[in-house]
Amino acid sequence: MKLAVGAHTGTGTWLMQRATAIVLSLALPGLTIHFMLAWPVDFAGWQALFAPLWMRVLLLLTVLALALHAWVGVRDILMDYVHFTGLRLALYLAVIITLAGSVAWLAAVLWSQA
Amino acid sequence: MKPIARPVYLDLLRIHLPLPGWVSILHRVSGVLLFLAVPLGVWVLSRSLSDEAGFLRMLDWATRPPVKLLLLLAVWAFAHHLCAGVRHLALDIHWGVNLKPARQSSLAVMLAAGLVTLLAAWKLFA
Numbered sequence: 514m515k516l517a518v519g520a521h522t523g524t525g526t527w528l529m530q531r532a533t534a535i536v537l538s539l540a541l542p543g544l545t546i547h548f549m550l551a552w553p554v555d556f557a558g559w560q561a562l563f564a565p566l567w568m569r570v571l572l573l574l575t576v577l578a579l580a581l582h583a584w585v586g587v588r589d590i591l592m593d594y595v596h597f598t599g600l601r602l603a604l605y606l607a608v609i610i611t612l613a614g615s616v617a618w619l620a621a622v623l624w625s626q627a
Numbered sequence: 628m629k630p631i632a633r634p635v636y637l638d639l640l641r642i643h644l645p646l647p648g649w650v651s652i653l654h655r656v657s658g659v660l661l662f663l664a665v666p667l668g669v670w671v672l673s674r675s676l677s678d679e680a681g682f683l684r685m686l687d688w689a690t691r692p693p694v695k696l697l698l699l700l701a702v703w704a705f706a707h708h709l710c711a712g713v714r715h716l717a718l719d720i721h722w723g724v725n726l727k728p729a730r731q732s733s734l735a736v737m738l739a740a741g742l743v744t745l746l747a748a749w750k751l752f753a
Binding site (some may be wrong): 529531534535538542543556559563576577580583586587591608610611614615618619622 | 669
């Protein structure tokens with residue numbers, strides 16, 4: 514049976530943080546430059562920027578990586594500063610709902626006009 | 628012999644963080660700010676893509692000084708978090724772990740993030 518606790522479980526979390534960090538350090542500046550080069554646009558031009566499927570997939574995957582990265586980071590901060598277990602678990606839940614909700618909401622926004 | 632007088636409490640006005648400590652705590656602060664920006668960013672995107680009125684409303688908001696300040700804060704948070712993160716990855720592979728290069732890279736992170744923020748301020752307010 515796989516152990517759910519112990520010193521080794523941190524390694525996977527650590528690796529996840531680094532892997533998503535590398536993805537984000539490439540994707541976010543790249544996307545920023547892409548949008549800045551296209552600017553200024555009107556509404557039709559703005560919609561057209563999100564029309565290609567690759568752009569929508571890229572954005573969704575980037576924000577998914579961002580959500581995983583933010584989860585590990587915010588979880589670490591809460592573990593450091595919030596020592597009352599009940600409150601910490603409630604905050605974990607709020608963070609998960611915020612991040613998972615953001616990813617799902619982004620998918621809905623990006624695919625609602627297709 | 629009298630024992631050396633040692634502080635028995637932490638006087639926050641007398642102790643101060645070395646530069647790598649500032650980079651580290653600001654990495655956390657900027658990370659929390661960026662976490663909060665995620666749902667806000669999705670909301671802005673949702674409004675701006677829904678119809679032309681929403682798009683124009685978001686553009687109009689971006690011209691207001693308090694919103695500009697918030698944008699500037701987001702730019703700083705992103706720049707600092709990215710630079711401090713790259714430094715962290717370098718430290719992970721034991722690159723620049725000695726005191727002197729660690730202090731130098733901390734200064735580089737602070738300056739780079741500051742420079743990006745200044746450029747954004749010039750773009751936003753000039």
